[in-house]
Amino acid sequence: MSEEIKRLFNQRLGRYQAAIAMEPTDRVPTAFQTLYFAIKNSGYNYQQIMYDPEIWLKVKLDFSRKYPEVDIFRINLLWAPSFDVTDYRIFKVPGRDISEKSLQQFDETEYMKADEYRMFIDDPVGFRMERYFPRVFGEYEGKGSVRSHMAFLKSGMAQGINNAINRERAARLASEVGMPVPVMGNFVAPFDYLSDRFRGLNGIIRDMFRQPDNVKEACEAILPDLLNITLAGADPLKRYPIFVATHKPCFLSPKQFDDFYWPTFKKGMMMLIEAGYTFRVFLEGNWEAHWHHIAEFPKGTVLCDIDNGTDIFKAKEAFGHKQCIAGGMPDQTLIFGSPEQVRARVKLLCETVGKDGGLIIRGGTNVPEDTKPENFRALLDAIMEYGRYSDGPAPEPKSMPKPSGNVEFPQARMITPWEVKKADWKLPGDEELIRRPWEMLEKMAYNWLISR
Structure with a gap:
């Protein structure tokens, strides 16, 4: 990496990290989760x-x-x-x-x-x-x-x-x-994991009424495995946030959310936050009934991408004092609007939602494929003009934040633990040299099975 490329990389990453942490930066980052x-x-x-x-x-x-x-995209x-x-x-x-x-x-x-x-x-x-x-x-x-x-x-x-x-x-x-990169690693809310891959929306909705205790027990049972899968893919230097896509909260009443979704979701998130990780969470659909929960996470630990059809100004009131918000540019404006409309929207967002930081501007779910090229150019130019906080340099990137508490993650599971396998061999040499790769591959295989 040349010195010029290294400088550019550090500017982009430092700007992105500062926005997530709700700390001062030189301008609004152009950090698109999906493009x-x-x-x-x-x-x-x-x-x-x-x-x-x-x-x-x-x-x-x-x-x-x-x-x-563009600072960051994927x-x-x-x-x-x-x-x-x-x-x-x-x-x-x-x-x-x-x-x-x-x-x-x-x-x-x-x-x-x-x-x-x-x-x-x-x-x-x-x-x-x-x-x-x-x-x-x-x-x-x-x-x-x-x-x-x-x-x-x-x-x-x-x-x-x-x-x-x-x-x-x-x-x-x-x-x-x-x-x-915008994210590294992936955490899935236990309720989403259970409903997305196993029961489906129709099945999980019926289960909440017919067998609620089984739904709750299943969410608790799979949380340890989901945490280990997350840790296996997360950035060991903790420079990049962990990605979370939330799929089912927009279909849940506040009571259903509080009973079935939030307990294990918050538990898993808080364990990882206390270990020093941050998150980029896609709040899919209309999360407005559940927004107040986002403010329960420590300040500057969860970047929230909000979806089309939600009011970014209300989101700012609900949790924008605690967490960075990404969104605010309607997809229909990028696809059907004019560059002047894009510029006006960016100016409004920078002067209101992003006045004191904590803003990333993008479309509702992504920058849609049918965005007019002239509108994408207008989006970038307007952020450069209206999204500047200072003439100073971007903050330097950070790594390895200290854990805020003593977090003990669940023991990673294996199908054939070393204590079982080693009975098959004489092991006249160094047992430790054999055990480490055995357990590493066992854990990888178990994670693959659980993540399908």
Whole structure:
């Protein structure tokens, strides 16, 4: 990394971190969590990007060079071959199941039956192997066949390749154009995990009325595993926030949210916050009935992306004194409006919501792919003009914040613990050299099983 690129990287990351922490910075960051606009204007389609990592990287490098005012962005896609090896039915993939020009689609249904809570809670691995995987993996329908064993072998290989692709992409973006990543790692609210992948919206709504205790117990039971999965992917230097997408709160009444969603969500978030991590949370849909809860987190620990159809000015009143807010630019303005309308909206947001900091301006869920290029340019230019707080330099980036408390995370689980396996061997040499990689791979395999 050249000195000029390093300076640019530090400016962008420092500006982003300061906004999240509600600390002074030189200007409003142009930090877009998701930027599908970059894909639409790249000349490539979704299938090409999801299947070819070199195209994916090229799109991001080209966009970063074309718009150097952008501090941080990502293309929120996944490497498609990691779905293909098991025929993972939860996702519909561009060019395979749907048009090559379409964004990947999540296919939610009741992959877990209403009477299977007990097995889900008491035997998470057995439940997945015996009941769940044959339903969600097309390659696992013939459970025990050579083909099913090959699918699991390939999935392990794909996981390693996918991790290497992500590391190389982040390293080259940093070293070639000085671009940090907006998030690292992912935490899922237990209620979202249970409803998204297992019961579906219809199933979980019925369960809240018919078997509420099972829903609550399941959320508590899976929280330790979700925390370990988060820690495995989070930035060890704690420079970048952990991403959280909240899917179901917009469908819940305040009482349902307080009873079923918030307890385990807050518990997991607070454990990670106390360990020194920050978050970027997408408040999907209309979260207004639940906004007051965001103010319960320590100041400057949770950047909240608010969705279309919500009032950013009310959000500022509800929790903007404690947490940074991202949003405020209606998608319809970016897609159908004029540059003058974009500039006027940015000016208003900077003078009100962002007056004392704590603001990132973007569309409701992302910068939509159909944004007019002239409107995106107007957005950046207006932020440069109206979003400046001082003529001084951007703050220097920070790393390794000290934990605010003694946090003991749950022990990572394994299918075959070392104490069981070592009985199979004589071990005349150094046992520790054998144990460490055994346990590392056991934990990785367990996390893969739980995260599907």
